[in-house]
Amino acid sequence: MNLKTAARQLGVHYQTAYKWVRSGELIAVKVGLSYEISEAALERFLLDREAQKRVPTEALERNGHGSALTPLGVADREHVLAELDAMLPYVSVDARALFDHLVWRATETIGDSVVLRLLSEDRRWSEPVAFGHPDPAKHVIMGAILARHLQRADEGFAGRALAEERTFFMPQVSQRAARRGVPSEFVQYFDLASVYSVIVGVLRRGDEPAGTLTVHRTQPGAPYNRDDVAYLEQLAARASSALSRADLFERAWRARADLKARIESLVVAAGGRPIDAAQLTRQLTDVDDRGLGLVLTDLGHRVVAISVRAAASLGYEPGELVGMSCLELTAPEDLPDEKEHLARMVRGELDYCDVSVRKLHRDGRAVPLAVHRAVARTPDGTPHFVVAALRPDCGSVH
Secondary structure (H helix, E strand, O other): OOOHHHHHHHOOOOHHHHHHHHHHOOOOOEOOOOEEEEEHHHHHHHHHHHHHHHOOHHHHHHOEEEEOOOOOOOHHHHHHHHHHHHHHHHHHOOOOHHOOOOOHHHHHHHEEEEEEEEEEOOEEEEEEEEEEOOOHHHHHHHHHHHHHEEEEEEEEEHHHHHHHOOEEEEEOHHHHHHHOOOOOHHHHHHHOOOOOEEEEEEEEEEEEEEEEEEEEOOOOOOOOHHHHHHHHHHHHHHHHHHHHHHHHHHHHHHHHHHHHHHHHHHHOOOHOOOOOOHHHHHHHHHHOOOEEEEEEEEEOEEEEOHHHHHHOOOOHHHHHHHHHHHHHOOOHEEEEEEEEHHHHHHHEEEEEEEEEEEEOOOOOOEEEEEEEEEEEOOOOOOOOOOOEEEEEEEOOOO
């Protein structure tokens, strides 16, 4: 349909519809001097407008999740660990928000200065990504030192922890050694930047050390103890989980985007003609799927192509699953949510969807998977296939 027809169906002036086209809200294909809008694009636009009317808290009320955080000032370590556990399922492609919260809470519950560092890609440098101190003056000085002093991965207390791949603990730190650890430009601030006790925990990506979580006591007479060490190790474990989850999310999103682009190019090139199944399968083999499984389904949820890794995760060969509905492989208790997510994608309400779902293995057990889906569309907004990147689930996706 042309733009005027679409405007009439939407009950708005032609110029209003044109504004939506120019802003990208309403998908249209330019043909000569005019615009053509598909029924799918119009339906998708209406669904988007309807979704914008919803009260933001509805989703929280529907799934029973509200704020998981306890009030400020609570120095209960179990509460802090519970907060971090509640935040972890919401970590996607970046864990810095959780890192910031972890450091802030650590300053309250263990103190004093707290620094979370990650190794650079070449593993030569230890880069600060979150830090804090409950004293405002010390917090500012700490920030200046971290900004100006690039720390080598083999340097200082953190370097020892990384080299030994275990927690480093020094209850009493020699002030002569502490002074040597302060960059010369900041020695004048030594009284504020000194270290009297230290614990360094190691963050991990799988089997490899990935960074450190360090706490320094910046006042004398209150050395850390073994309970503090155990608590710091629990905090470091949460940070490691968040880091691993963000890495997996990012890898899955890249694979999903690559596969989506490949399938959309193939659909456009086909120009409405049927696409050979072998062509579709070849698109999966060209995607970097390390640690992931890839699946392509039609709009009826039937498997059109599936990677060897994805099929093997459920105990099948790829050919055994082609033509089967992905809903047949869903655990009964997860089926209602799975149907709803897929329906929203096919209708056009969602282009992308990340979910946790249990799929049935050939041997009958339920396998928890994180599934990252996207709809492959032609330029006019018409959906053709649903692509998915699968990975083992390390926490619920909401």
